[in-house]
Amino acid sequence: MTGARKLTMAQAINTALRDALTADRSVVVFGEDVGPLGGVFRVTDGLTRDFGEQRCFDTPLAESGIVGLAVGMAMNGLRPVVEMQFDAFAYPAFEQVVSHVAKFANRTRGRVRLPLVIRIPYAGGIGGVEHHSDSSEAYYAHTPGLTVLAPATNADAYALLRAAIELPDPVVFLEPKKHYFLAEEVDVLAPAPPIGRAVVRRAGRDATLIAYGPSVPVALAAAERAATDGRDVGVVDLRSIVPFDDDTVCAEVRRTGRAVVVAEAPGFASVASEVVARVTERCFHHLEAPVRRVTGFDVPYPPPELEGYYLPGTDRILDVVDDLQWDAT
Amino acid sequence: MTGARKLTMAQAINTALRDALTADRSVVVFGEDVGPLGGVFRVTDGLTRDFGEQRCFDTPLAESGIVGLAVGMAMNGLRPVVEMQFDAFAYPAFEQVVSHVAKFANRTRGRVRLPLVIRIPYAGGIGGVEHHSDSSEAYYAHTPGLTVLAPATNADAYALLRAAIELPDPVVFLEPKKHYFLAEEVDVLAPAPPIGRAVVRRAGRDATLIAYGPSVPVALAAAERAATDGRDVGVVDLRSIVPFDDDTVCAEVRRTGRAVVVAEAPGFASVASEVVARVTERCFHHLEAPVRRVTGFDVPYPPPELEGYYLPGTDRILDVVDDLQWDAT
Amino acid sequence: MDTATVRIVEPDGEVAAGAPAPPPVAELLAGYRAMVLARRLNEQAGALVRQGRLAVYPSSRGQEACQVAAAAVLAERDWLFPTYRDTAAVVARGVDPVEVLTLLRGDWHCGYDPLAHRVAPQATPLATQLLHAVGVGHAARLKGDDDVVMALCGDGATSEGDFHEACNFAAVLGAPVVFLVQNNKYAISVPLARQTAAPSLAAKAVGYGMPGVLVDGNDLAALTVVLGEAVRRARDGGGPTLVEADTYRMDAHTNADDAGRYRGEDEVAGWALRDPLLRLRAHLVARGALTEQLQAEYAAAAEALAARTRDGVTRGGGVDPEEMFAHVYATPTAQLAEQRALLRTELELEGS
Amino acid sequence: MDTATVRIVEPDGEVAAGAPAPPPVAELLAGYRAMVLARRLNEQAGALVRQGRLAVYPSSRGQEACQVAAAAVLAERDWLFPTYRDTAAVVARGVDPVEVLTLLRGDWHCGYDPLAHRVAPQATPLATQLLHAVGVGHAARLKGDDDVVMALCGDGATSEGDFHEACNFAAVLGAPVVFLVQNNKYAISVPLARQTAAPSLAAKAVGYGMPGVLVDGNDLAALTVVLGEAVRRARDGGGPTLVEADTYRMDAHTNADDAGRYRGEDEVAGWALRDPLLRLRAHLVARGALTEQLQAEYAAAAEALAARTRDGVTRGGGVDPEEMFAHVYATPTAQLAEQRALLRTELELEGS
């Protein structure tokens, strides 16, 4: 039996929420406009209608309030799944996330674990005005105690969200918003990948692109183009930023000897920096060239008319791949 | 003529604030308990008495409010210098910092620059209870638009704070709180180092330790011990995290071929990751071993009785220096 | 605090019984004219969205009285702090509409000079700008200026922590700020009842120790009196005021919104009867002040504004990719210079 | 809202004219006993700080009536959300004082089991815990439980955005939460007048549409009645209440503070006359309820508590460096396992 159907990422996540609400009475969904409207991206479409106001509800407009409420509800036995409307609108909740969500289990010696999920539509490429396209993963990834997931496919969005809701620990779930309305095949009955496992999306002999979330399809497109130029470039999709899958990533890089990390966020002190640092520490003697980065520039996310120049694209990736000291070999 | 005297870091910063308040009518100081009390670390001691309530005042207890107020005051021609009482108590202001302080000049095409300074007593080593010892620099360093300074000496604390207040851009000024009550020679008339310049604190032939803020004296102590073991290890003090001084850092690393980054913050997606990544990218063919990190563990800052095990110490640094593949040479 | 709604002109144009004295008729005429322009601007911007010239437009149709009054009660040296929805207020303050719409066209985040106009950038992160407004006001006092700051936000924004902190800071500092909450009944899809259990938003003033006033937000006359009074008090050192304007968002939240999911046509139709333009027109026509000729003049001015807006937005500003790097720091860092050079090389390669 | 202060027992022990009926004498005796213990605990903890056994202690001396009443009005299934200053309330709720002081001894962040006692960890980041309290209360309702949550904070904390969001969420959700603000007049050095311009902190309730009550915070009888009533209302589905207790922090903020920099001895002396223990003792002695023998029993119980606390804290718990890694995730990540192994190796090398 298979549960395969064509779903957009918004639908895949909606299905995951439905299935979780059905499977577990303790799951509750709330946030801004997630009720009758179904969320500004329609990710929670129909949940209030189908599961009632108690299971899916609109809160007053206050993000610290939403996350703080989720902390308390998780303390008292529920499994809240909250939506931050856009990446930059999660910042008001930062103190709650860093000082409580991330630290509660540790603070209480594991006696109070917080099984909650903070869903954040993130990153750019949708022509959004300021504050609607931030890639904020570094803030969360740097904060011990959080699990940080960033699916790149609709199937992963479904499976990882189900797993995130079941996890006893808090999860920051980053949804690449430019994928929301792209349809892909999703098999909801397929075995779910464990949290913390990267996946090799494309095997390659010559170099490895390492990406996550919205950068994965870009990396795949670059690899495709590289192939037509006669270069066999692989792509690893991290899926989980924390925990990090050193084994999968390093196995690939050791094989190819060359790696480029691709991410939308500004590069400075970013997740991409971390990937470069840890891959270099672990694979140093296998490297033919320094591990390089193709990231957003170290500037605020630009206005819609300029985002095409900001976002890592296939050209920029291929330029850096070309620069990986091929002569030396 | 010299202005040299023995000052603690708290006194050096107090002197910088006094000198700035005296030199420029537009400088104002505010925050929690910075008035009559003189701040919980006495950094603003006597400022209200000597400059009046209008120039140094207590605000209501709200950090987003303090930073938001500073934004408005800077818009209207003043130069606010605000104090966040402790690192973790700056988190409520995160949205103001990321969405406004960092972005205002860019948003307005440089028409509204915000010459404000956010002083944050940060990092550990003082036996503080939870939330009083966070090393939060990565959050700011990752945010384009902020200048992020972390002095390690009392002389730098004075000079960099004066420069920060004069800068037309917003600065996050990180004060290593364990230094507050240590006295050192400070010459307030000495020429100030430009913002964005690292300094070689100790020349070394064999390896380079790269540190900033509270980790600089630890790195120096490790270098001293290494010397008695016959290894000539240098120390670079970044002073400025953003902008980053690639030239000074890379010149040292190219010379020694080996580097270790030392920082208190958890290592994952941190400033230390960035240093490893950029040094590796730039110095790859000069490296005899991968650039390594000695950082805080990826856990919440531990309680006082455990902080000694958490903080990077000379032993841990020397272990990693020993591990820099010396046989290969 | 007084919880009655201040109203001067009833929906049918009659003067309300026991109402305060209305502003002089010349002021009302100017206000009516400005509302006609504001309405036309809302319509034009909507059309530009449909034509794909603007990415998005949060309309203030139905709220034009608030938009116009907020700007009209200010002196030139005063400051306006608008939100994304307050395009019409910014234009009423005298900023070029094409510059204002730069944000929504996607060319740059803020297209006008905030300091030249004393109009802050239109704020997106809710309630955050209220604190900036307090800072500007407090700085003015420290410098010895008697400038006043008008700070706008919506009903939803009152739930944010920054709303609380801004009101409290203003009251404690005695800052010259008028907080104008346009209670248009919805925060996107969320109705007021899910936002607050308070008897009114104006009642929140009690908790800050400042005056709170509830005013009919579709009555330009009442708004002008209430806001004018609050501005005067602020200028005279009397500190901040919280004004709640009872109004309604006639359009969807933005073009991207589907208002049918959360409110009925009846409700919208009910509010159409309270339209701020119709009401003031009826009043001024009844008083014989608003002639056919004046109406024609206003309509022509509105068309001219619309045409100028349409042409300017359609023509576009042209963008420079390298501008991304130009303003982040007063002096670009070495890192940004390097990244800018990288982009320039890419563009040159593409161009060649 | 009613802005008069609720008081039952006057500072001299007399019953206030027109006061509500006091609680039964047995309850008052139990409350007095608990205050004697709380005071002794405050003193003992201070002594442990001076001996270097505790890193720091934020004393609630002078606030013991609030500490005791907050715990006393709760049923076992109810929840308490304390701050760093509410050690005595947590102990009054039945948690072992040595476990409570683990935080201040520096062994671990929270030494007791919050779920077993239904007492949240003592919160340090101001006002943040109020939202958790609302969440616990709302979850209880969703689950069909009638548990009530008592959420504590100080006067300073009312300025934080989270205070606002918590009150608003509670009122909109109708959550069963009692917010008890201990207005002890200072936030470290900052006096109330720099914190708010409102007539009272209880007045803030108006802006949330919930009942607000101002009560004499040094009058255990009045606190018991007011908080008991609020708990009952919450349990019966009547939603949240904001209670402001008018009290005073007799000691410095913590031992690290220098209160002489911001307040005079006169002020402190004035409040000594309103001491919560003296007052209730006078009242109960006058009523013939508090005998010499009972007083001796309470004193002995207080000494026993102090001795137990002293011994436990002095003995210490012993710490395990590897515990740093044990609780961060339910299943340690590979990264943490690696880092833990690194530390273990270091410790073994040192040990060898």
Ligand SMILES: Cc1ncc(C[n+]2csc(CCOP(=O)(O)OP(=O)(O)O)c2C)c(N)n1
């Ligand atoms: C901090 C923050 N959270 C969420 C949003 C997303 N958002 C934009 S407008 C809006 C509704 C605002 O409602 P209201 O304050 O009533 O203003 P209105 O749009 O009705 O004028 C929301 C939730 C935002 N801009 N900022």
Ligand SMILES: Cc1ncc(C[n+]2csc(CCOP(=O)(O)OP(=O)(O)O)c2C)c(N)n1
């Ligand atoms: C968010 C935050 N900011 C600052 C602090 C530092 N701080 C600790 S206690 C305190 C004063 C709190 O005053 P109040 O709320 O009146 O409580 P009290 O100490 O008087 O009981 C401050 C500023 C903190 N703990 N959390």
Ligand SMILES: [Mg+2]
């Ligand atoms: Mg609204």
Ligand SMILES: [Mg+2]
């Ligand atoms: Mg207090």
